[in-house]
Amino acid sequence: MAMGTGFLESIAQIWRSRDLLRELVARELKVRYRRSVLGFAWSLITPIYQIVFYTLILKYILHVQENDLGIKILCGIIPWTFFSVGVTNSCSAVLRYRNVVKKVAFPRHMLPLATVGANLVHLVLSTLVLFVVFLAIPVVFDETFLYLIPLTLGQTLLVAGLSFIVCCAHTYYQDVEYVLGNLLQVGMFLTPVLYPASKLDLVAPVYRTLFMLNPMAVYTEGWRNILLRHAQEFPEPVFVAAAVAVSVAVFIVGLAVWRRYEWRFPEVI
Amino acid sequence: MAKGPLIEIRDLKKRYTVLHNRPYSFKDAMVRKLTRRTVERETFWALKGVSLTVQPGDTVGIIGPNGSGKSTMLGIIARILRPTEGTVEVRGRVSVLMEAGVGFHEDLTGIENIYLSGALLGLTRRQIAARVDSIVEFADLHGFADTPVRMLSSGMYVRLGFAVAVHLEPNILLVDEVLAVGDEEFHHKCRQRLREFCREGGAVVFVSHRMPEVKWLCQRTLWLENGLVHREGPTPEVVAAYVAAHQPDEPNWDIEEPPG
Structure with a gap:
């Protein structure tokens, strides 16, 4: 790893370091799941209780008339969790490997990327669990489900780009994770996770347009539409294009920010 | 074997920026911005122009008082730290062995750390798998290979670090x-292994306060003083001069607390 490598070189490095990336992802999953007896099952508890409580409150206290409320919320929570947990976990990606960063030279951008990778694995596992639930409902599986793959790739670029930025910030200022936690709470309500974007049309159509400029709104809506409506009423192409463009831009900016600051990590941690 | 020097450093300078009372939190940083309090910035040069060439098979010692730039030098050769000025060319794979371990992840077991270290150095999984047994054997881990390394005794920890670094x-x-x-x-086993390593064309750069170790291992020694090369040459001469200058009437000069 020569000093002063170019931007494209950093991207090529991701491919060349795929063995390292795989190793780091495996470690991350192991460390996260080993500490608890239930392992992976434990990490499903959060979405499950979220659904139970949201359903109880919305359905039985506020009397929202909506069929399959729980499953609708679940379909929104899965992509949102990938986003929020992925970005949050990346904050400490460098600090968790403090020992290694201070003593070994390696392509350090693999650290936040590995965190994103581990969360991507988690997303896939959660989706498989969702499919099991689908078998029980039952929901018809069809080829529109394959749209989930490009959608997830776009989202992964977005999450990775933000992860570079928050990881840089958190490595210097170690309370960024808490600030971010609050921002994500707000972000969750500004994203159609607990409600469909179509409801915004009832408020005023302009709100829907504004909300859909948020790439996470497109991804969340996209997920729910693919899973529950076989991609009918999928977000309009212009919003999808905007979401992908923003995601790519965030990735490029994130990596540029990373390249600007990462060389000092061994000196400041 | 690689032709030409493995390490070629010319006129290397390294400047650190020390921020006194730097904000460690985002909140602090914001408060400072609002109250217009500035951070005191101080720069200092840890290395002020050092050159060094290391050929395959060389063993070079770096000695000097605390703060003379030894560790910075090592960090730069390892490509962990970025030089401020000067040219640094390092050819080949570099293993670093610092105080405790080669950079282990405390929550992972010995075996997992072997895989992690190998991957960090750019080896494939298969290449690492071929070496795991000899590493465990060399480190003498005796059934502790699957224990998280934070639970290992300091002796085992260092043995594992050394085994990983050389294998x-x-x-x-x-x-x-x-x-x-x-x-x-x-120690005996380590010395044997280091000698073997040099015979096979590897180069060792050794930083120490312990003159007997330096004398035993290094052909050549670099004496750093305040970020500059004070003296360079065959080890016995340099060490003798260093001892005369720094520890003239200190009989136990090589005994100190082990780190950690």
């Missing part, structure tokens, strides 16, 4: 004050 086939081995821990038998 992942580096071209350059950087050693910082590590041979202080561990028993005599293991």
Whole structure:
């Protein structure tokens, strides 16, 4: 790893370091799941209780008339969790490997990327669990489900780009994770996770347009539409294009920010 | 074997920026911005123009008082730190052995750390798998290979670090004050292994306060003083001069607390 490598070189490095990336992802999953007896099952508890409580409150206290409320919320929570947990976990990606960063030279951008990778694995596992639930409902599986793959790739670029930025910030200022936690709470309500974007049309159509400029709104809506409506009423192409463009831009900016600051990590941690 | 020097450093300078009372939190940083209090910035040069060439098979010692720039030098050769000025060319794989371990992840087991270290150095999984047994054997882990390394004794920890560093086939081995821990038998094994490593064309750069170790291992020694090369030459001469200058009437000069 020569000093002063170019931007494209950093991207090529991701491919060349795929063995390292795989190793780091495996470690991350192991460390996260080993500490608890239930392992992976434990990490499903959060979405499950979220659904139970949201359903109880919305359905039985506020009397929202909506069929399959729980499953609708679940379909929104899965992509949102990938986003929020992925970005949050990346904050400490460098600090968790403090020992290694201070003593070994390696392509350090693999650290936040590995965190994103581990969360991507988690997303896939959660989706498989969702499919099991689908078998029980039952929901018809069809080829529109394959749209989930490009959608997830776009989202992964977005999450990775933000992860570079928050990881840089958190490595210097170690309370960024808490600030971010609050921002994500707000972000969750500004994203159609607990409600469909179509409801915004009832408020005023302009709100829907504004909300859909948020790439996470497109991804969340996209997920729910693919899973529950076989991609009918999928977000309009212009919003999808905007979401992908923003995601790519965030990735490029994130990596540029990373390249600007990462060389000092061994000196400041 | 690589032709030409493994390490070629010319006129290397390294400047650190020390921020006194730097904000460690985002909140602090914001408060400072609002109250317009500035952070005191101080720069200092840890290295002020150092040159060094290391050929395959060389063993070079770096000595000097605390703060003379030894560790910075090692960090730069390892490509962990970025030089401020000067040219640094390092060819081949570099293994670093600093105080405790080569950079282990505390929550992972010995075996997992072997895989992680190998991957960090750019080896494939298969290449690492072929070396795991000899590493465990060399480190004498005796059934502790699957224990998280934070639970290992300091002796085991260092043994594992050394075993990993030398078995992942580096071209350059950087050693910082590590041979202080561990028993005599293991020291002996380490020395054997280091000699073998040099015979096979590897280069060792060794930083230490312990003059007997430097004398035993290094052909050549670099004496740093305040970020500059004070003297360079065959080890016995340089060490003798260093001892005369820094520890003239200190009989136990090589005894100190082991790190950690």
